[in-house]
Amino acid sequence: MTFLPAAVLLTASASGPTVTDLRCEYLKNPISIESPAPRLSWVTEYEGRGWKQTAYQILVASDARKLGRSQADLWDSGRVASSASIQIPYSGKALSSRQRCFWKVRVWDGAGEPSAWSKPQIWEMGLSAESDWAASKWIGGAPAGKGQPPAPFLRKEFVAKGKVKRATLYASGLGYAELHLNGKKVGGTTERDPGYTNFDKRVLYVAHDVTSAIKPGANAVGAILGTGWYDVHDLATWRFENAPWRGRPRLRLALYIDYADGSSETVVSDPSWKTSTGPILFDGIYTGEVYDARQEMPDWDSAGFSDAAWSAAAVMPAPKGALAARPCPPVAIVETIKAKRILEPAPGVYVVDFGQNIAGHARIRVKGAAGTKITMRYSERIKENGAIERDQIETFMTKATPPQPFQTDTYICKGEGREEWEQRFSYSGFRYMEVTGFPGKPRLDSFQARLASTDFESAGEFECSNDLLNKIQHATRYAYLSNAQSIPTDCPQREKNGWTGDAHLAAEAGLMNFKSASFYTKWLDDLADDQSSSGAQSLIVPSGGWGHGATHPAWDSAYPIIANDLYRYCGDTRIFTRHYEHLRRYVDYLSAQTQDGVVPFDSLGDWLPWSTETPSQLTSTVFLYVDARIVADAARMQGNDRDTRKYADLAEQTKRAFDKHYLAPDALEKSSQTALSMAIYFGLAEGDKKQAAFDALVRNVKTQGHIDTGILGAKYLLRVLSEGGRSDLAYMLVARKEQPGWGWWIGQGATTLWEDWKGESSLNHIMFGDVSNWFYQWIAGIGLDPATPAFKHVLIRPQPVSDLTWAKATEHGPYGLIRSSWQRNGAQFHLDIEIPPNTSATVYLPGSGSAPDGAKLLRREGNAMLFEVGSGRHSFQSQLSPSR
């Protein structure tokens, strides 16, 4: 910071700054990048205070040795005078398919001193042209008769003629492909690859570096195919069985092998592959899996296996969608949970309690005679007698004719001693599992729960002195993970669908807790794929056709809102370039349906409220305003003046119409918590009206003494109260143990967030999850500055309210680690913070205190003193005034 005295800068530790955490398109060393100009980022680590980057240099070379000698044959950015360290587009030589790029970065500080070079990292381009798939064909199992045939296994042997320098396996499988190479599954604990999209528009492929798995001589490559969302045949919800893309599973694969002698070859999926069915008799995304271990084919994925009895693979038509590299982490087993207790509600009926609600499946260990059939039915609840209870979540399955099994795995023993099994192609939402047919008495270690989720890196942690809040935080993280299944879903059991409203309400909590930017980047492509040419969107994305019928602005706005969240939290402006036409088209489509400036029709709104309903016309009109504002901003960022004006005007008109219809002085008092919070949060109520709305909100909250919103209000109410200086009231709403509220859920034993305040439906929904974001941004006080995306400037606003005595949070933001930790002892308040190099913060210190070294007092605002600090660690002390 320019105001910092030189002495402060000299407190720097002896070692200089290090450039770390190099990422390409949000990922570390990715190997299937599609963008011709991938965006690069890094983090500078430095203990001293007030460090600022004044310049950077990026070198990109085509091989490691060249990069070692700093011979940047692909790109030398030169010394660029800039403080930017995120979202920097590669702008060197054009890159070809499969090109591996080696890169490193150095930075210059305020005194013009360069850092050392970062450690070299890589990124690799994916297969950019259809021709890169060489002669590969889509192949599948042998044509089947009636009914749902077992899962096809596919295999091919090949000879590697020498030492392998580099080998990459590219593959796409619909619905899912589990890849195998030389006796092993490829990809560790990943599952349900490559991921879910609108298969008529886009089909993902995965890339694996398999260099070390291929040996000179005979090798075998193979795949097992699952049905997933491509071939939904279980008569479940939303009529996916009629999805336009529906077809039998198929695989496309190209294995590129580069030899040490400079030659290369490609092994591809084609009719020379062999196929057979095996132990997976049935798999369905809602139904579960049936596995007969007696039909296993040991070593089917190794060279030398006799596949004489297998048939030739069938060549299948290509799906309509174009192949695209998966831009985000896979779904994988991210945690294994031990069984906590086993109940026996009826003789031979065991109910295993894993103590944690999750999405995933169980792993079973058993010794049984060949043919012993063990059935596992997953559930979120149990009855008083310990029997599982699924009425709340299996509705769609039981309504089907004939009724369908629902989240049920069946294992048939092969009878060869201890057997261990887990399913591959389905998943369930559960805490409990009913087991029938188990030979003998199961032990706790007979079962483990496997949490399957998009494999995010954690981005943040929050903890405080009130354990109830910690449990809500825990429940939010598990609900978020449970609902990150290649797409953001509503719940992992009943529907498993990409309900758009749920997704945008949880996106900020998701971005604070996990490195989820690439996951949302992928899902925004799904939103683009599902949009009609009219601009209309579907309620669930991807959609097999259902949910396109009507306009629901509070759900559809997921598109502009999440795009904007990627801008606000990650500084992503390209997301607007990529999606601008779609966003604009949606806003045009919606605004054409207004009357007198407001959205006149009924639509989904403040879903599942406690007692007070908010008119959907009101909430929809708020979203029209929000969307118009986002599109105006996106237009401005692209220098499109005409559209900037057009959408800014639309936003202004909407604001005036909203004022006329909903903000009359006598209306405010009768308004719901949701209506008031949304009007304030989005700036529709301004000046005196804002104050009047806030006062009405405070009166409402005090009189009722509890939250009285559905999912929309639950996101905006807490922040609006905190923003207005009433974190004490927001805290009261969150920390109360009575119904309605998050605390009541926890008291009822919740380990994930629930669908509704009454606890009558799913126990694993994420749509009330923004409370976790409020923990970070307000209680611990790591706040996003709306004026400065990506935490380039942080607002540290700790809230020592009520009985809280300490809180702490960390956030691995785009520029590095942000930390805020505070304690209170009586009126003594102590705050420790850490601000990443190249960023700064405004600290809102509650009470009265003086500026420590390295901080500059700005002014007093309400109950807090404001200080400006540069990067590094800072400690503050203050004397709190008597609390409310």
Ligand code: RAM
């Ligand atoms: C429910 C879903 C979802 C919600 C919609 C409106 O069935 O579970 O959470 O967005 O309805």
